[in-house]
Each structure stands twice: as C-alpha cells, then as structure tokens.
Amino acid sequence: MTERPYSVKEAMLFSQRIAQISKAIWKMIEKDWQQWIKPYDLNINEHHILWIAYHLKGASISDVAKFGVMHVSTAFNFSKKLEERGLLEFSKKENDKRNTYIQLTDKGETILLNSMESFNPSNSTVLNGAMPLRDLYGKFPEFIELMAIIRNIYGDDFMEIFETSFNNIETEFCEVNGNVKKLQTENESLSNF
Numbered sequence: 001m002t003e004r005p006y007s008v009k010e011a012m013l014f015s016q017r018i019a020q021i022s023k024a025i026w027k028m029i030e031k032d033w034q035q036w037i038k039p040y041d042l043n044i045n046e047h048h049i050l051w052i053a054y055h056l057k058g059a060s061i062s063d064v065a066k067f068g069v070m071h072v073s074t075a076f077n078f079s080k081k082l083e084e085r086g087l088l089e090f091s092k093k094e095n096d097k098r099n100t101y102i103q104l105t106d107k108g109e110t111i112l113l114n115s116m117e118s119f120n121p122s123n124s125t126v127l128n129g130a131m132p133l134r135d136l137y138g139k140f141p142e143f144i145e146l147m148a149i150i151r152n153i154y155g156d157d158f159m160e161i162f163e164t165s166f167n168n169i170e171t172e173f174c175e176v177n178g179n180v181k182k183l184q185t186e187n188e189s190l191s192n193f
Contacts, residue, residue, distance in 0.1 A: 025126065028125045028126050028129070029126055030044065031125065032123065032124050032125050032126060032127075033047070035123060036115065036118070036119060036120075036123065036124075037115055039118070040111050040114070040115050042111070042115075043078075045068070045070060045074060045078045046078050046081065046082055047112075047115065048068050048070075049064055049068060049075065049078055049079055049082060049088070049102070050082065050087065050088075050104065050108055050111065050112045051112065051165070052064050052067050052068055052161075052165075053088060053102050053103065053104045053108070054104055054109065054112050055161070055164060055165035055168050056161065056164075058101055058102065058103040058104075059101065059102060060099040060100065060101050060102075061075050061076050061079060061099065061100045061101075061102065062075075062099060063161075064079065064102065066154075066157070066158065067158060067161045067162075069154075076100070079102050082102075082108065083102075086105055086107050086108070087104070087105055087107055087108030087111060088102045088103065088104060088105060088108055089102065089103050089104075089105055090102060091103065113182050116173070116180045116182075117179045117180055117181055118179070119179075119180060147159070150162075
C-alpha cells in the first residue's frame, strides 16, 4: 500500500468542510441569483447560458455544458427554451456538422445586458457577507486557493473562459450612476445618430 502524505481523517475533514461551505454559500448565491433575474423570466441555467454565449461570442452546446458546469442535455434543453423565446439562435458550422452552436440574438443580448444593469449590490447576501473582509483589507477575497482547486478539477480551458468573462466585464463595461453599462463601440455610437 502506498503511503499518503495525509491521513484519511484529515482528507475526510477537508472534503466535508469544503462540501458544507460550498452548500451553504451556494444556497445564498442561488437565492440571490434567482431574485436578480426574476424580472426577466429566466431561471439560473437560462441566465448562465446567455452569459456564456455572450462572453464566448457564440458557443457549442458542449462548451456551454462544460463552462456552465451542467450536463449536455441540460445545456441543450435550456438553450432550446431560450431559442423558442427568441433569445438564442442555433446553428451548425460548415467545418463542424457534429456540434450545435448557439449565438445570442439581439433580444437575448438586450435581456442579458439589462439584467447586468439591474444588478443591485445591496440585494446580494453573499456580497454583504464579504463586506467586513473588504472593509478590513480594502478588497474582496480573491480565492486563490479555491481557484487552484477548480483549475485542477476542470482544467486550464475552464479557467481561461472563467477569466475571459470577467476580463470582458472589466474592459467592455463601466459604471454609470450605480449601474453596470456596456461601453458603446464606435459603430454603436454612430448608429445612434
């Protein structure tokens, strides 16, 4: 038998600690997320799919499943519902007939951007729970160790998309009067005349 660098008891305590923490925080995140998107008649999976399609500039159903941490059938079924509402379009690529791809429609992008603009930090239980740490250290927790665990579980591709979506928000959005707004591109500015 191979000698482990940790005890079984230590491993069990770590596993259960992270399970309990994850479950507790997910319960609040789920509640916060549902309240945030309720006015848009979306559920969490649908909103997440819109988010992924936006940040990936179109994605395969497999990509949605992978980056949305959901089963392929779940990704497909919820995407189909979004297509029926006119929020997504399905397509096949000329060089890849096996995979189904989704792309936001203008209506889908509008709903996603409106949801982002309506985000109200005071309605976030998790954010409010993190405020004492932000007040103490001058920044929100960064979760470096948790990110390393996620990278080891889901891989570099997952983390690249994870970081891309947040980088997009950093570079493509600004805050105006307490709301998150998409910056207008030069073409969008010209079309407003």
